[in-house]
Amino acid sequence: MTRLVLSGNSAQSYAARLARVQVVAAYPITPQTSIVEKLADFVADGELPAQYVKVESEHSALQVCVSAAALGARTYTATSSQGLLLMHELLHWASGLRAPIVMGVVNRAVAPPWNIGADHTDTIAQRDTGWVQFYAESNQEVLDTVLQAYRLAEDLAVRLPVMVNEDAFYLSHTVEPVDVPDPATVDAFLPPRTPRAVLELGVGARVGSFTGPDHYVEFRRQVARGLESVLPTLTEIEVDYARRTGRDHGGPLPTYRVDDADAVLVTMGTMTTTARKVVDELRTQGRKVGLAKLRVFRPFPAEAVRALGATADRIGVVDRSYTFAGLGAAATEVRSALYGRTGAPTVASFLAGVGGRDVTPQIVHRMFDALLSEPGTGPAWMDLEAEREVTVRG
Amino acid sequence: MIEVRFHGRGGQGAVVASELLAHAAFRDGKFPQSFPFFGVERRGAPVTAYARIDDRPVDVRTSVTAPDIVVVLDAGLLRRVPVTAGLRAGGLLLVNSPRRPEELAGLGPFRIAAVDAARIALRHGLGSVTLPIVNTAVLGAFARVSGVVSLDAVRAAIESFSPARQVENAAAASDGYTDVVTAEVGPIPELGPASPRTVPLVLPEDPVASRSSETLPTADWRSLTPVIDLGRCTRCNFCWKFCPDNAIEFDAAGWPVLRGEFCKGCGICAAECPPRAIAMRAEA
Known part of the structure; x- marks a missing residue:
């Protein structure tokens, strides 16, 4: 090594x-x-x-x-x-x-x-x-x-x-x-x-006919x-x-501090690192929050999501994309996986980090705050320019 | 509701025949539906087209698997395609063939009609010897033996919607109406609906044909065979050069040899041969 x-x-x-x-x-x-x-x-x-x-x-x-x-x-x-x-x-x-x-x-x-x-x-x-x-x-x-x-x-x-x-x-x-x-x-x-044996050089065969x-x-x-x-x-x-x-990346949906969590945020990619730190902060304040990283999006790990939904009351799904649809793409999948389950958690959809914007600890805090208070059905666009104070050049 | 299935080869006009039948039925006040079904879009490849005719709007959108009437535009298909699949006992089988319908009785317990549509088409200059356009003559015959549409409506549909040669095509329909012969059928045994055709499903695990096209005979839609007159052949190689299917090879002395298993009978070799040493002969 x-x-x-x-x-x-x-x-x-x-x-x-x-x-x-x-x-x-x-x-x-x-x-x-x-x-x-x-x-x-x-x-x-x-x-x-x-x-x-x-x-x-x-x-x-x-x-x-x-x-x-x-x-x-x-x-x-x-x-x-x-x-x-x-x-x-x-x-x-x-x-x-x-x-x-x-x-x-x-x-x-x-x-x-x-x-x-x-x-x-x-x-x-x-x-x-x-x-x-x-x-x-x-x-x-x-x-x-x-x-x-x-x-x-x-x-x-x-x-x-x-x-x-x-x-x-x-x-x-x-x-x-x-x-x-x-x-x-x-x-x-x-x-x-x-x-x-699909194709072999020198031997005639056809694929996809x-x-x-x-x-x-x-x-x-x-x-x-x-x-x-x-x-x-x-x-x-x-x-x-x-x-x-010696390294195990935890399957398609590795989780963090979800065992007694009331609210779990589902993240993809690099925002997960930031969100994990926020979970630790909130835990020190006594708030029961956890994290699940959607490491495999296709095939969608529906079984793992259902296991998550068995314990969490509220799940927020963060999509780093806007797919011109009612909900974020991952949020749609999570809701679909939980459909029809008795006692299924509320699933909120957040759009964050779109177009390379930072997903900061503050934004993760706001998503957890929304999740723990009044989660809408979404999607909630996080950190829109018009909604924050900015310094305009010129 | 009357359900009709057409069998033909790409280029013979089966699809157009099915559409013209729909137009004709509409003129007769009926509610028609017509659509084609094909795979490889190639001249000569087997083609299927469907038509439904009812007194009320047609409320089904599936292929016709239990037809009342089957129309075969190319008799060569009789031994290559299961044209009678699903045709109910006593149903009508109309075949473009110069043979007497009695000779086709072995096809099953059906009312069998035959019309020499190729001869009619050529009489009216429709298509060529290698590929007569037989659909309108067959449609005229259809009007007579099916009773589903009138000849007047068929002719009117042809005059309004035929893609070309409306006058000749309408005349061909009239000749088909006149010339068609129906077999004197004896008592038809009482049969239930034909048993569904079952195909053994043995698929590779990947969408791969494990064999080369070289090992797959692809000539099964040929209706004409090139016959090479070596007395006139100059070994110029034009036939080999122009053949789209590599169906011409050479023997050790350089004379062209037909690989019949790949020849689709397109006639390009005959058309291109400078000394006119190749003739297209109808398959038996």
Whole structure:
């Protein structure tokens, strides 16, 4: 094990190198990130014997990964915001063709207006593409999750692509100490991919051919079975990873001080760290609050949410995105998971941190205050410019 | 409600026939519904179209699985597509065929009608020898043997809505009405609704066809076969160059050889052959 000071982007690159990815495809221009720059360095310096394919768009980047994965390769790509949106069509091809691609995504706001701050709209908009989605809280979690993501994606019961998402700036450009496991440790945890026979060089075969209504739905059902296998498989993977590295990220919905909590805030990504500190503060004041981090958004951990709802009276869900709907995307999922349960908690929806705005301790306090007093049905927009005193330039 | 299923090949006009039938029924004061169902949109590929005709608005939106009437625009489909699936005993089966309907009696306990629509179409200059447009002649025959729509309404629908050659198509419908022959049917055994067709479902775990297209014969919709006259062939390779399905190969001496399992009978090789050494011959 080596401890390095790494950015979230470099944590992605180091993890891909440790995973011994065989094909990296990247569109190298904005909104691309330093993730693929670092990987290009690794390949150029002979530290990663991978095929590095530069392409003309994110759409093509993912197509290269889909094709290489069909040939049995372990593949990686990375993108962000508008680039991810351009990939949308190929995201469906990847999951439908059961391609175990792992992709790093730097969560950035979607234009217009142009903005490169942390915001989950880009990945939430890919909710219905059949990809597994992780949201990371720290650079350590980024690195560990990429390694776990390969085990998960390539598990023969799962066989689905995985996104490992990190907040722009708060992780992507933040440097902090990261424990980088030894290659031997990773090799033992993540052996080379044992691909199913999909395509073979020199042997004619077809993938994704026309399939009418008589069989199409059965293929969709197979994808659904893969998704159903994700969370049980992740549990096994995390146990093994913890045994080898000492680190356990707590499954799809790790909780903090929820056991006797009246009010629980559900967060995603980096805001979790700040919110955890606020929970400690409120606890010292005797207020019974807790925290749950939505680490896996797809497949949605509905069982874990129901377990949470069995004890908490009030749940507030913080979405770092506005999805043009009545409620935040995660809040909608949480409410849906709790629907029809006797004694189900009130679920409030908060929108915070949209477009890269800071989610400060003060904002977290205000969300807990609202939750403990009169939680509306939402969504409550936190920290709107018009509602606070600002210094206007000029 | 009368439910009709059309079977044809892409390019023969099955879809248009179904639409024209709807227009004709509407003119007769009925409430029609018509829609096509197809997979690969290719000339020659099997195509299905559905029509429903009722005295009140049609209140179902599903494919027709238990038709009262089946119309087959290409007799070659009889041995490749289960055209009679779900057709109830005593139902009407109308086939474009030069054969006598009695010769088709083996298809099942149905009222069987036959009309040589290809001959009628060619008589009126509709389509080509390789692909006669038979739909309007068949529709005229349909008016006669089904009694569901009048010939006048069929002709009027063709004159208003046929995409081209309205006069010739209306004349073809009249000829179909005149020429169609119905088999003298004996007593039809009392049968319940046909048993649903069951397809064994063996899917790969991934949406992958494990075989190459090379191993899948794709010529099953061919109705014409190119016959190469090696006496006129100059081994110029044009047939090989223009064949869209790589169905032409060469023997050791460089003479073209047809790979019948991939030839769809499109006739491009015959059209492009400089010494006119290729003729398209109708399949038996």
